[in-house]
Amino acid sequence: GENVEQHPSTLSVQEGDSAVIKCTYSDSASNYFPWYKQELGKGPQLIIDIRSNVGEKKDQRIAVTLNKTAKHFSLHITETQPEDSAVYFCAPHYGGSQGNLIFGKGTKLSVKP
Amino acid sequence: EAGVAQSPRYKIIEKRQSVAFWCNPISGHATLYWYQQILGQGPKLLIQFQNNGVVDDSQLPKDRFSAERLKGVDSTLKIQPAKLEDSAVYLCASSFRTANTEAFFGQGTRLTVV
Numbered sequence: 468g469e470n471v472e473q474h475p476s477t478l479s480v481q482e483g484d485s486a487v488i489k490c491t492y493s494d495s496a497s498n499y500f501p502w503y504k505q506e507l508g509k510g511p512q513l514i515i516d517i518r519s520n521v522g523e524k525k526d527q528r529i530a531v532t533l534n535k536t537a538k539h540f541s542l543h544i545t546e547t548q549p550e551d552s553a554v555y556f557c558a559p560h561y562g563g564s565q566g567n568l569i570f571g572k573g574t575k576l577s578v579k580p
Numbered sequence: 581e582a583g584v585a586q587s588p589r590y591k592i593i594e595k596r597q598s599v600a601f602w603c604n605p606i607s608g609h610a611t612l613y614w615y616q617q618i619l620g621q622g623p624k625l626l627i628q629f630q631n632n633g634v635v636d637d638s639q640l641p642k643d644r645f646s647a648e649r650l651k652g653v654d655s656t657l658k659i660q661p662a663k664l665e666d667s668a669v670y671l672c673a674s675s676f677r678t679a680n681t682e683a684f685f686g687q688g689t690r691l692t693v694v
Contacts, residue, residue, distance in 0.1 A: 509688075513683070516682065565636070568625075569625075570615075573620075
């Protein structure tokens with residue numbers, strides 16, 4: 468089955484700094500790569516996603532980069548704010564047209580004011 | 581647009597008891613998922629429905645867990661009998677289709693087995 472690894476498991480940054488989280492996957496057929504944010508007591512929420520035909524996508528302070536050859540994709544958050552503090556999960560799609568998302572173990576991001 | 585609704589929010593039961601969780605997905609979403617999230621881990625898929633048919637239940641412990649999605653809308657997940665290791669948050673999610681599309685999650689049901 469799909470093997471998903473996410474690093475680091477915890478990340479602490481000062482407000483205004485940048486944060487980068489990396490996700491590696493094993494299924495070369497994966498072609499959809501989302502990042503989810505989970506706040507305490509809530510379900511995960513999609514913050515950005517990328518498909519295999521593009522290498523980078525930006526949405527204001529958040530960006531995702533994809534390297535299909537190396538089978539990894541990364542989440543970049545610039546100008547971090549305290550409200551960015553949460554657990555972030557990568558969840559590459561696995562299994563083709565009837566497949567589903569396989570979640571990484573998560574990265575706990577703490578942004579210190 | 582209303583989100584994915586789940587109930588109850590919290591449940592405490594003793595081991596060997598049974599429990600059921602309910603999920604109402606976003607209107608028009610054909611695909612429904614149940615995930616188990618143990619504290620400190622990422623969500624793990626238990627079962628995936630496409631309309632009222634099962635697409636993937638390979639990780640569902642079928643000796644104690646069961647799920648149904650009658651009429652292709654609401655779904656229930658049942659555990660009978662519960663074990664201590666079933667303590668987790670049970671998340672329901674739905675998506676418009678299965679592939680390459682956003683999954684919308686409910687707030688989850690936190691189950692504690694004592």
